[in-house]
Amino acid sequence: LAGCEAALQVASKNIPVTLYEQKPANRSKAHRLDTFAELVCSNSLKSLDRLTASGLLKQELLTLGCKLIQIAFDIKIPSGSALSVDRKVFSAKVTDLIKSNSLITVINQRIGELNFDCPTIIATGPLTDGKLYQTLWDMCGQYLNFFDAVSPIVSKESLDFDHCFLADRYDKTEDNKIENGSYINCPLSKDEYFEFYNQLINARQVAFKEWDNINYFEGCMPIEA
Amino acid sequence: MRFGPMRPVGIVDKRTGKRPYAVLQLRQENSSADMYNLVGFQTSLAFGEQKRVFGIIPALKNAEFLRYGVMHRNSFINSPNVLSKSLELKDYKDIFVAGQLSGVEGYVESIMTGLIAAKSCIAKIDNTDTPKFDQTTMIGALLNYITTKNSKFAPMNANFGLLPPLDNMRDKYQRKQAYYDRSIKSLKQTIDSL
Numbered sequence: 001l002a003g004c005e006a007a008l009q010v011a012s013k014n015i016p017v018t019l020y021e022q023k024p025a026n027r028s029k030a031h032r033l034d035t036f037a038e039l040v041c042s043n044s045l046k047s048l049d050r051l052t053a054s055g056l057l058k059q060e061l062l063t064l065g066c067k068l069i070q071i072a073f074d075i076k077i078p079s080g081s082a083l084s085v086d087r088k089v090f091s092a093k094v095t096d097l098i099k100s101n102s103l104i105t106v107i108n109q110r111i112g113e114l115n116f117d118c119p120t121i122i123a124t125g126p127l128t129d130g131k132l133y134q135t136l137w138d139m140c141g142q143y144l145n146f147f148d149a150v151s152p153i154v155s156k157e158s159l160d161f162d163h164c165f166l167a168d169r170y171d172k173t174e175d176n177k178i179e180n181g182s183y184i185n186c187p188l189s190k191d192e193y194f195e196f197y198n199q200l201i202n203a204r205q206v207a208f209k210e211w212d213n214i215n216y217f218e219g220c221m222p223i224e225a
Numbered sequence: 226m227r228f229g230p231m232r233p234v235g236i237v238d239k240r241t242g243k244r245p246y247a248v249l250q251l252r253q254e255n256s257s258a259d260m261y262n263l264v265g266f267q268t269s270l271a272f273g274e275q276k277r278v279f280g281i282i283p284a285l286k287n288a289e290f291l292r293y294g295v296m297h298r299n300s301f302i303n304s305p306n307v308l309s310k311s312l313e314l315k316d317y318k319d320i321f322v323a324g325q326l327s328g329v330e331g332y333v334e335s336i337m338t339g340l341i342a343a344k345s346c347i348a349k350i351d352n353t354d355t356p357k358f359d360q361t362t363m364i365g366a367l368l369n370y371i372t373t374k375n376s377k378f379a380p381m382n383a384n385f386g387l388l389p390p391l392d393n394m395r396d397k398y399q400r401k402q403a404y405y406d407r408s409i410k411s412l413k414q415t416i417d418s419l
């Protein structure tokens with residue numbers, strides 16, 4: 001995300017950009033698409049309401065001519081008061097904008113060392129690894145880290161609509177156009193909830209090498225933790 | 226969880242007219258609205274266990290999982306020690322760090338650092354002053370946070386707690402409106418100064 005925004009901003013000032021991208025030959029565990037600006041966690045960019053912190057940040061970015069936030073607004077899909085996108089459409093739009101810009105040269109290559117003779121922006125994300133990980137360690141000292149997790153996705157057609165319904169919390173929608181709300185709500189009775197809860201906290205987790213010193217980020221804490 | 230992602234507040238079960246005991250919300254994932262993600266259900270459970278345990282929720286009894294939840298380690302540099310507010314490394318001129326590596330958390334925040342690193346980079350190439358963002362803007366407040374000494378430095382989302390407080394505002398709505406007005410005014414001054 002940051003790298004795409006940076007490339008588009010620099011090119012918009014008539015400065016040529018070389019953009020290095022390790023995909024598709026190399027890919028992190030979290031990435032699946034071959035295109036740029038892949039959202040790997042939620043497909044929501046949080047609130048549209050300008051009187052929330054995230055909404056204010058979006059307005060500031062739009063005021064500064066931010067390219068990616070503008071794209072997200074242009075292609076948003078219904079999700080109450082949140083700015084959500086189809087991650088494939090979002091990624092495709094950003095990719096088109098970069099590939100069609102004659103000032104941006106894309107080189108699909110994994111970078112290990114930083115010895116360019118021009119200003120360089122590193123935006124390789126929290127899953128940076130390999131030689132570049134080591135190079136940055138040598139330059140910046142030991143990394144800090146935390147663990148996070150992404151939530152599952154299910155198909156709509158496989159849901160039992162006798163046991164769920166469309167509604168937004170407090171029936172809050174951006175423009176009040178969608179009467180039914182845009183979230184599918186799956187209610188649980190008290191008994192169902194406690195059965196679910198007990199099974200969840202006793203379920204088998206994937207073992208992690210670094211399990212002992214795990215730091216969760218509270219915004220992305222696993223549900224079973 | 227009933228006070229977390231499964232909280233039922235603000236939800237009325239249309240079949241009963243009552244608030245459910247607990248609720249899982251599913252958010253539309255793609256434009257054709259045939260994929261939905263389990264809001265707040267990020268997980269490191271084994272894949273088979275996800276199907277079994279989430280299947281206890283009545284609506285998900287026969288759910289088809291298009292993607293299972295996974296967990297990974299996220300790394301970021303110790304920005305307060307090594308990064309300047311222009312997102313340039315203090316000890317390595319001409320090298321800028323943006324995105325979650327720089328210690329911000331969230332998509333919008335990451336995009337913001339890409340934009341700021343680009344503006345700093347452009348200023349260097351054009352030999353002009355690096356734009357300065359006041360702490361009263363969310364951008365300035367986040368840049369300030371990630372570059373200020375902090376023994377417990379952790380990635381940060383945009384939040385009003387980062388902004389200098391407006392003590393005389395008791396009404397929540399008025400206060401947020403004042404944060405907004407103050408920020409946009411300051412930002413426009415920054416843009417005019419460029």
